[in-house]
Amino acid sequence: MAPMHNNGNNNGKVTDALMPYLQEPRLVRELAYLNGQWVHGQRDLPVFNPATNDVIGHVPRLNTEQAGLAVTAAHTALGPWRSLPADERAALLLRWHDLILEHKQDLATLIVLEQGKPLADALGEIDYGASFVRWFAEEGRRAGGDTLPSHIPGAELHTRREPVGVAALITPWNFPHAMITRKAAAALAIGCTVVIKPASETPFSALALAELAERAGFAPGVINVITGSGAELGNTLCRDDRVRALSFTGSTAVGKQLLAACADTVKKCAMELGGNAPFMVLPDMDIQMAARAAVAAKFQTAGQDCLAANRILVPRPRYEEFLDAFAGEMARLRVGNGLEAGVTMGPLIHRRAVDNAQSLVDDALAHGARLFAGNRQPGPGENFFLPVLLADVTPAMRVYREENFCPVAAVLAYEDPAELLALANDTEYGLAAYIFGHDQRLIRPLLDRLEFGMVAVNSVKMTGHCIPFGGIKHSGLGREGSRHGFDDFSQLKYCCLGGL
Numbered sequence: 482m483a484p485m486h487n488n489g490n491n492n493g494k495v496t497d498a499l500m501p502y503l504q505e506p507r508l509v510r511e512l513a514y515l516n517g518q519w520v521h522g523q524r525d526l527p528v529f530n531p532a533t534n535d536v537i538g539h540v541p542r543l544n545t546e547q548a549g550l551a552v553t554a555a556h557t558a559l560g561p562w563r564s565l566p567a568d569e570r571a572a573l574l575l576r577w578h579d580l581i582l583e584h585k586q587d588l589a590t591l592i593v594l595e596q597g598k599p600l601a602d603a604l605g606e607i608d609y610g611a612s613f614v615r616w617f618a619e620e621g622r623r624a625g626g627d628t629l630p631s632h633i634p635g636a637e638l639h640t641r642r643e644p645v646g647v648a649a650l651i652t653p654w655n656f657p658h659a660m661i662t663r664k665a666a667a668a669l670a671i672g673c674t675v676v677i678k679p680a681s682e683t684p685f686s687a688l689a690l691a692e693l694a695e696r697a698g699f700a701p702g703v704i705n706v707i708t709g710s711g712a713e714l715g716n717t718l719c720r721d722d723r724v725r726a727l728s729f730t731g732s733t734a735v736g737k738q739l740l741a742a743c744a745d746t747v748k749k750c751a752m753e754l755g756g757n758a759p760f761m762v763l764p765d766m767d768i769q770m771a772a773r774a775a776v777a778a779k780f781q782t783a784g785q786d787c788l789a790a791n792r793i794l795v796p797r798p799r800y801e802e803f804l805d806a807f808a809g810e811m812a813r814l815r816v817g818n819g820l821e822a823g824v825t826m827g828p829l830i831h832r833r834a835v836d837n838a839q840s841l842v843d844d845a846l847a848h849g850a851r852l853f854a855g856n857r858q859p860g861p862g863e864n865f866f867l868p869v870l871l872a873d874v875t876p877a878m879r880v881y882r883e884e885n886f887c888p889v890a891a892v893l894a895y896e897d898p899a900e901l902l903a904l905a906n907d908t909e910y911g912l913a914a915y916i917f918g919h920d921q922r923l924i925r926p927l928l929d930r931l932e933f934g935m936v937a938v939n940s941v942k943m944t945g946h947c948i949p950f951g952g953i954k955h956s957g958l959g960r961e962g963s964r965h966g967f968d969d970f971s972q973l974k975y976c977c978l979g980g981l
């Protein structure tokens with residue numbers, strides 16, 4: 482299709498591949514956003530559409546000096562921003578929220594083009610992302626401290642909740658919009674300024690958010706978006722003493738490196754890391770309903786979701802019945818380009834992810850798993866991997882131990898409640914767990930003993946602006962969303978006002 486628009490904002494470069502799809506091409510920025518200016522790097526990085534492998538545009542590969550300049554901008558903007566009345570910060574956030582929803586269709590289309598998920602899911606992500614902006618705008622007006630009963634005669638004791646300072650936000654590619662707003666809205670509402678480093682695979686969603694923030698009227702330096710190598714820029718942000726908080730969402734391996742890099746400057750660190758969720762089917766559960774829920778919980782975002790149901794645990798007497806039902810539900814998934822009507826599962830993010838999926842299946846089959854359903858036909862493009870159902874998975878297999886992050890479902894049978902709990906907790910991860918069933922005598926003890934930060938009973942959906950999203954063990958530190966979302970971006974100051 483011939484391009485309809487020229488956004489003309491990128492020094493002669495035009496993202497021809499994106500233009501035909503957008504109502505407002507100016508949302509696509511191929512420059513980084515630093516101190517209220519759109520800036521170049523010395524080199525560029527290509528951005529690919531995972532469904533076609535076409536290059537859809539370029540963004541600057543900023544160097545470490547430019548990352549430092551972004552921190553300087555955020556540091557300079559901090560004083561005026563934190564001094565604004567909370568109502569004024571809230572008003573700006575609400576304007577940003579309204580602009581996001583006004584441009585929902587374009588923002589969702591951008592997600593599909595750079596991330597691959599189906600358009601309906603991308604539209605849902607924009608609603609989800611915007612909900613954090615509204616929530617924190619409102620909560621920021623109520624985020625105060627406490628007055629304490631005094632133990633010192635004549636003294637007045639109170640605490641204030643103050644912004645921690647400049648916050649670095651490093652985000653992944655699987656939710657390129659919502660993982661930014663969930664952090665940025667909390668940080669900004671409480672009075673921090675931010676430097677955002679989106680994943681190199683999906684920078685356009687982040688830059689579109691910066692464009693809308695500029696239109697909303699945020700002052701220069703309050704919101705900065707830097708693009709380039711994760712390792713180079715991430716390391717610079719972690720080592721800069723002016724950055725007082727790091728909020729990271731991504732893999733456990735990278736999170737551990739960043740935690741170590743932050744030790745020297747003793748930053749507040751929020752870590753939203755990987756998961757390996759158990760999906761527990763109880764003996765009294767309707768099997769067809771359980772299978773439908775398990776397919777939804779496993780294949781969302783083509784399995785590239787931190788909440789994906791990775792280890793599906795089924796009572797031995799209902800095992801084969803469940804496998805049949807799951808295979809039937811899985812067959813209804815329609816794999817293809819996320820822009821095509823009716824597609825329910827898109828491509829994986831890149832070829833490396835496809836190779837990893839294949840190697841997980843090969844490893845499981847070599848260790849005795851059964852390929853129950855799914856096939857080895859190629860998908861509709863290089864980065865596609867068709868859904869696979871593996872039965873008879875064991876703890877010896879990589880697909881059980883690792884966060885598999887692909888459309889491979891692993892099912893195991895359990896004999897009794899003790900084995901169910903032991904299998905569910907048998908992972909270094911501790912993000913989310915699902916229980917499907919009705920028997921309270923089984924559910925209550927599981928709620929007590931499951932080692933996960935979030936547990937959903939009879940619900941695939943568990944996320945939202947008002948809940949404290951987060952994991953334990955190697956899945957992370959801290960919570961996002963809810964009133965707890967402020968904790969990693971704020972610190973208490975205790976004041977003792979003596980009577981003299």
Ligand SMILES: NC(=O)c1ccc[n+]([C@@H]2O[C@H](COP(=O)([O-])OP(=O)(O)OC[C@H]3O[C@@H](n4cnc5c(N)ncnc54)[C@H](O)[C@@H]3O)[C@@H](O)[C@H]2O)c1
Nearest residue numbers: 652653654679680711712715731732735753754755756787
């Ligand atoms: N817990 C959550 O809320 C949550 C949400 C979404 C994704 N995730 C996790 O994210 C992972 C998938 O995302 P990903 O592949 O983008 O993760 P990743 O760890 O590879 O990358 C995340 C971010 O870190 C940057 N980065 C990569 N290497 C770096 C380094 N050495 N130093 C500094 N920064 C670096 C990347 O550019 C990106 O911006 C999965 O593990 C998934 O579970 C967790």
Ligand SMILES: N[C@@H](CC=O)C(=O)O
Nearest residue numbers: 655656786787788944
């Ligand atoms: N699905 C999660 C993000 C994890 O990948 C969410 O809902 O926030």
